[in-house]
Amino acid sequence: MSISKAVIPAAGLGTRFLPATKAMPKEMLPVVDKPAIQYVVEEAVSAGLHDVLMVTGRNKNALENHFDRATELEAVLTRKGDQRRLEEVVRSTNLATMHYVRQRDPLGLGHAVSRAAMHVGQEPFAVLLGDDLIDERDVLLARMIAVHDSHAANVVALMEVEPSQTHLYGIATVEATDESDVVRVTGLVEKPRPEDAPSNLAVIGRYVLQPEVFSVLEDTPAGSGGEIQLTDALNSMAASGLGGGVAGVVFTGRRYDTGDRLDYLKAIVQVAATRDDLGPEMMAWLKDFVATA
Numbered sequence: 277m278s279i280s281k282a283v284i285p286a287a288g289l290g291t292r293f294l295p296a297t298k299a300m301p302k303e304m305l306p307v308v309d310k311p312a313i314q315y316v317v318e319e320a321v322s323a324g325l326h327d328v329l330m331v332t333g334r335n336k337n338a339l340e341n342h343f344d345r346a347t348e349l350e351a352v353l354t355r356k357g358d359q360r361r362l363e364e365v366v367r368s369t370n371l372a373t374m375h376y377v378r379q380r381d382p383l384g385l386g387h388a389v390s391r392a393a394m395h396v397g398q399e400p401f402a403v404l405l406g407d408d409l410i411d412e413r414d415v416l417l418a419r420m421i422a423v424h425d426s427h428a429a430n431v432v433a434l435m436e437v438e439p440s441q442t443h444l445y446g447i448a449t450v451e452a453t454d455e456s457d458v459v460r461v462t463g464l465v466e467k468p469r470p471e472d473a474p475s476n477l478a479v480i481g482r483y484v485l486q487p488e489v490f491s492v493l494e495d496t497p498a499g500s501g502g503e504i505q506l507t508d509a510l511n512s513m514a515a516s517g518l519g520g521g522v523a524g525v526v527f528t529g530r531r532y533d534t535g536d537r538l539d540y541l542k543a544i545v546q547v548a549a550t551r552d553d554l555g556p557e558m559m560a561w562l563k564d565f566v567a568t569a
């Protein structure tokens with residue numbers, strides 16, 4: 277069955293960015309001139325997923341507003357003849373068919389994904405985390421969908437991390453396949469200590485899941501941090517083979533973690549550096565700044 281739906285969990289409180297996120301969702305923090313969440317929706321759409329469900333929480337109305345019509349603003353820009361900005365405003369409105377559901381209690385990523393069950397139904401679907409931005413020059417989600425279609429399995433995105441960083445991620449135990457960028461995942465553990473980690477292949481924020489994951493999540497007890505972990509549900513599916521088990525796509529491209537303050541700043545610089553309208557002037561300034569700092 278072809279995949280048409282994407283789920284984006286966006287109910288987190290953004291405590292690492294306080295006080296900036298006291299009244300503004302962390303997903304609306306700008307990366308150059310677009311909010312981080314728009315890059316994620318654009319990635320889903322570029323992979324052919326035009327039906328997007330966002331799992332939100334309290335004080336997240338700005339997310340819905342961003343992807344809705346702004347008729348007064350559009351009228352002002354039209355009167356001014358500012359076609360370029362008008363096109364940018366309208367573009368976010370027309371990106372995808374957006375839906376929203378609340379995660380009333382912060383019970384973890386697994387719980388957030390389970391809130392999508394009614395919308396998704398019995399179809400495979402993608403999950404994209406709002407903290408992770410994948411450079412638009414690199415293909416990840418489309419590759420994961422292709423692997424799902426050929427393997428009839430759940431698919432997670434994996435990336436090598438420093439062994440000292442394994443406690444920040446879900447870590448996979450894997451077996452090689454005859455495809456250089458695809459592995460069979462035989463186990464997953466959430467945020468192990470470096471000495472306990474089975475590998476340095478970390479699960480990053482992209483998943484293509486079979487609908488069987490919902491029944492597994494229903495029976496998954498709270499794990500790390502007292503939350504229902506998607507990693508634990510996928511570990512169970514890897515062991516049982518339910519839903520075809522779990523495959524992994526090893527990603528070697530450019531990823532930006534906008535949930536971390538330093539990486540967020542790096543993402544802004546790196547994204548700006550690739551733009552024709554900003555890159556040359558900014559890089560010249562940056563070289564001067566580094567030379568004199």
